Amino acid sequence: MTSSRAPSRPVPADVPADTAPLPVIRAAYRAHPGFEADLEETLRRAGARLSAWQGDLALSPDAPVECPWALDIWTAPRLLPVPSIKGAAGALRGIQRNWALCSTGNHRRAALIEAALPPVKAKPVAFPAPVPTAPLGGWTLLRPDLMLASPEKTSPYPAGAPVLVEDHEGPPSRAYLKLWEAFLAARHWPGPGDACLDLGACPGGWTWALAKLGAQVVAVDKAPLDPRVAAMPGVSVRQESAFGLDPRTHPEVDWLLSDVICYPARLLGLVRRWIEAGKARHMLCTIKFQGGTDHDTASEFAAIPGARLTHGAYNKHELMFHWSRSGMERRSPADG
Numbered sequence: 001m002t003s004s005r006a007p008s009r010p011v012p013a014d015v016p017a018d019t020a021p022l023p024v025i026r027a028a029y030r031a032h033p034g035f036e037a038d039l040e041e042t043l044r045r046a047g048a049r050l051s052a053w054q055g056d057l058a059l060s061p062d063a064p065v066e067c068p069w070a071l072d073i074w075t076a077p078r079l080l081p082v083p084s085i086k087g088a089a090g091a092l093r094g095i096q097r098n099w100a101l102c103s104t105g106n107h108r109r110a111a112l113i114e115a116a117l118p119p120v121k122a123k124p125v126a127f128p129a130p131v132p133t134a135p136l137g138g139w140t141l142l143r144p145d146l147m148l149a150s151p152e153k154t155s156p157y158p159a160g161a162p163v164l165v166e167d168h169e170g171p172p173s174r175a176y177l178k179l180w181e182a183f184l185a186a187r188h189w190p191g192p193g194d195a196c197l198d199l200g201a202c203p204g205g206w207t208w209a210l211a212k213l214g215a216q217v218v219a220v221d222k223a224p225l226d227p228r229v230a231a232m233p234g235v236s237v238r239q240e241s242a243f244g245l246d247p248r249t250h251p252e253v254d255w256l257l258s259d260v261i262c263y264p265a266r267l268l269g270l271v272r273r274w275i276e277a278g279k280a281r282h283m284l285c286t287i288k289f290q291g292g293t294d295h296d297t298a299s300e301f302a303a304i305p306g307a308r309l310t311h312g313a314y315n316k317h318e319l320m321f322h323w324s325r326s327g328m329e330r331r332s333p334a335d336g
Contacts, residue, residue, distance in 0.1 A: 025148060027064035028057045028074035028138075030102065030160045032313060038293050039069040045295065054142060055104025068302070068309035068319055072160030074138050074150035082145050085109070089116035095151050098136045100158035106141040113141075125162040127180040128213065131187050132156040161313035170212070172226035174314075175205035175259060181312040182284055182320040190215040195253045197280075199242035199270075200260030204229030210257070211235050218253075220245065243270060247277035256280035261288055264297040271321065275304070283323040286315075293317070 027048070031039050039058055043050055046065040050058050057074075064075045082088040092099050092113075101114045120136070136156060139149040155161065162184055164177055183189035190196055192214030201207045201219035204226040210217045211232040219225050220238045230237050242260050256274055260267065264287050274280050287301060287309075301321050302309050308322045 022079055023051060023059065024061040025059050025077050025079065026062055027060045028077050028148065028150065029060070029067055029070040030072040031056050031058060032069070032071050032311060035069050035311065039067060041295055042067050042069050045299070054140060055102065057102060057104060057140060069311050071313060072138065072153050072155040074153045076152040077148050077150040080147050080149050082141065082147050085112045085116060088113045088147060092117060092139060092149060095149070096135055096137060098134055100136055100138050102138055102140045104140045106144050109144055110141045120158055122158045122163050124165045126165040127184070128189065131184055171205045171208045172203040172229060173205035176209040178312060178314040178320070179206050179209050181314045182310060182322070185310045185312065186322050189213065190255050194255060196255040196257060197253045199256070199258040201225055206257055206259055207235060208232065247274045247279045250279055252279045254281050256283045258285040263290065264294045268297055268300055275323070281325045283321065285321040287319045287321055289317045
């Protein structure tokens with residue numbers, strides 16, 4: 001679903017620095033274009049106010065909260081004066097080395113400041129690849145004489161999401177891209193020999209990606225799997241409904257994955273049955289919304305102990321549900 005951005009006022013750009021009131025900004029949320037209304041609603045439900053939009057950044061005077069519809073969250077923003085190009089770059093370098101520009105206005109001036117900083121480029125990511133660990137901050141110009149800079153942000157990628165190197169030969173669909181992105185967000189994915197159950201597997205994009213990692217994959221779908229994927233080593237096929245499986249009698253799996261097209265409430269029931277049965281160590285499922293966003297059911301997914309929701313650049317009108325039996329502590333935005 002695409003949703004229009006609710007009207008809100010940006011930080012004034014035409015008021016002299018000595019008379020413009022400085023806004024209070026304690027968090028900034030980078031939106032995936034088209035999902036601004038979902039981001040706003042999630043913040044509202046979390047009790048976080050939205051004071052203004054600055055380009056793709058939703059600025060809040062409240063402490064950062066979890067927001068799965070944000071590609072990136074700036075968790076320690078501060079206002080810095082911009083006396084000159086050199087002065088702005090020096091102020092950023094005085095805090096830390098690596099900074100990624102989110103250009104939201106005053107683009108020429110921002111580009112000149114960026115050129116005076118150590119280069120930070122969004123290099124294409126060939127999955128599987130290590131997730132960057134070097135400290136990376138985000139900054140933008142609010143006015144020609146004022147910038148917002150956060151030395152800490154939740155995404156290790158400059159633009160808030162990885163740019164993935166696509167495989168145009170092997171997979172039968174592009175669905176594997178959102179799976180790769182979700183694995184990178186979790187910083188964890190199946191390894192050789194892991195038992196994976198892929199629900200709603202047809203035509204086989206996720207099964208292909210899992211088999212390429214060396215996992216043992218059981219692909220479940222009433223529709224037939226792409227023959228090339230079905231023939232891959234480690235892949236077996238069950239041509240039946242994903243909802244017909246009884247987790248109480250099913251062998252334990254390392255990973256339960258689902259890209260099934262169904263209403264969120266039905267998927268929630270499936271997830272709860274598998275968790276209660278104790279037959280999966282990890283889960284990664286797509287919560288697909290039909291029509292409007294079902295924020296109530298999304299909140300029920302998020303409330304499951306050990307769960308986390310994300311929305312990436314390769315997702316459509318959907319959220320990714322991450323869960324681990326190990327009881328992974330719910331990570332706050334400050335944890336990254």
